[in-house]
Amino acid sequence: MSPQRQYISGVLAILVSTVVFVIPFIFILLTALKDKKEASLRTFSWPTSFHIWDNLVQVIKARDYMLLTAFVNSTILTVASVALMVVFGAMVGFVLQRRPSIWTSIAGFFVLVGLIMPPAVVPTIWVLQSLGLFKTLHGMILIEVAYGLSFSILLFRAFVATIPRELDEAATIDGAGSLQLFFRIILPLLKPVVVTVIVVQSVAIFNDFTNPLYYLPGKQNVTVQLTLYNFQSMFDTSYNLLFTNVLLITIPPLIVFLFFNRQIVAGMTAGAVKG
Amino acid sequence: MTLATDAAAGRPSVPRRSIRTPYPTWFFLPAAVIYGVLFLFPTLASLFFSMTRWTLFNWTFIGFGNFIQFFNEPFLVGGLINTLIYATLTSGLKVVLGLLFGVLLTSEIWARDYLRSVVFFPVLVSTVGVGITFTVLMHPTEGLINESLALIGVRGPGWLTDPRLALISVALVDVWKGVGLATVIYIAGIVSIPRDYYEAARIDGTNSMQRFWNITLPLARPATVTVVLLSLIGGLRSFDLIWSMTRGGPGFTSDVIASVIYKQYQAGFYGLSTAGNVVLFILVALIIVPLSIFLNSREVSR
Structure with missing residues (x-):
């Protein structure tokens, strides 16, 4: 490209991408700054006076501090399910890669099924109910693990392939059992992909709306995404509060994005370059 | 199991415990239980329940009615x-x-x-x-x-x-x-x-x-x-x-x-x-x- 064309296309790209991708976020921010009356106009304008603090207090206090409960629940859900997913997923990925046999190919098939197939909702509720896990955070954690395992296993399996087998053999000759080998040798070496799995799955689970909607109904169990959904009708006319809430739940992914952009992209593009 | 026998053939004098494969199948177990109970089983069960009139507590089989x-x-x-x-x-x-x-x-x-x-x-x-x-x-x-x-x-x-x-x-x-x-x-x-x-x-x-x-x-x-x-x-x-x-x-x-x-x-x-x-x-x-x-x-x- 000639320098002049490069200049023009660059400016054009920045302009178009800003209008299309950035303005909606600025709109969220501006509306969250306004008072109720001004926000109800839903215009893209600079606020005449700033009310972000009032809005924050009101949103947090709404419905008996529901948002705080939701943040606590979402945090527990995310941390617990990601932790289980990492350990169990890495164990499967390790053996899947190291020990090809008829059983591992069957397991591989189920991994793909889990990746592609949507879950059967009502029968899952039925199972949860008979186990006494329906409407409990424990049940929800296990559900997220079950749904997220497939993707984690695939990432782990691909990464285990890069760890030389000689390492396993050396550890085994030195007397390490399979548990020691896995937890003390392999898992520490998996650190980069562990970080990727943690980041990608945390964002997915934190943002999950559909599964808590089905499996975790009830006021005590509310998660962050559901508060937003509940407030949508409650704040029907209070756009300032609605958008303050949107702003609040956009902050965690923004922080993740700023610190872990590289790992997220690595995890999400894992399937793109084969052979 | 091939791995285990290979290892045994190479070093016949090692005690039996360490000949076992370092890649045990039971590593699948925790993941398999969660996945099996909460994903696979409901998926299979859905094939049956899709042919019922169902209240979660009891069901009537109605074939392909749904x-x-x-x-x-x-x-x-x-x-x-x-x-x-x-x-x-x-x-x-x-x-x-x-x-x-x-x-x-x-x-x-x-x-x-x-x-x-x-x-x-x-x-x-x-x-x-x-x-x-x-x-x-x-x-x-x-x-x-x-x-x-x-x-x-x-x-x-x-x-x-x-x-x-x-x-x-x-x-x-x-x-x-x-x-x-x-x-x-x-x-x-x-x-x-x-x-x-x-x-x-x-x-x-x-x-x-x-x-x-x-x-x-x-x-x-x-x-x-x-x-x-x-x-x-x-x-x-x-x-x-x-x-x-x-x-x-x-x-x-x-x-x-x-x-x-x-x-x-x-x-x-x-x-x-x-x-x-x-x-x-x-x-x-x-x-x-x-x-x-x-x-x-x-x-x-x-």
């Missing part, structure tokens, strides 16, 4: 068709735009890192948040989109209120949110193409369009396969964006199978809801399995 009802109710069949439209539209647009952005963002364009971040960030944002924001932006008279269009003298449509447009509008928002993922997948694919090919082609006197069609497009094929499959899988089971924007309305014009499943569940028709779920399984399997076999079989040799 499926007959499903395919006789116009709005349920409409949900099926809408699912196909939605998945095809979002997947197609993500491929085209993702490839375009991918090529643009691997070229020597200004502010490349800014552009990549801006396009990718919506992928990480809550779908419900995006849905709520765009519902406000797409308001027929007071929304920012139509107000901006009015400034240049265009009368914007009722994006979410026009029955013919609602589904497409939601699909467009889906593309807005998801195109960043397609873009980074294409960027990874394009970056992995050896630079020498472009150099050689340039020496042969090709122009940039020819290089795109003959080098980038065929060699970015793994990326295309990934984007097509990922976005189709996502599109076919999409629920949260549609639910937060239109709830399937106006009427049933933007209902998809996933929202039908939720509505029937809410109404207490558990058997019918599960039948919808089975229809969704079959649809996903019928589209994704042959497509992935077809797409993966025609790998380009480098």
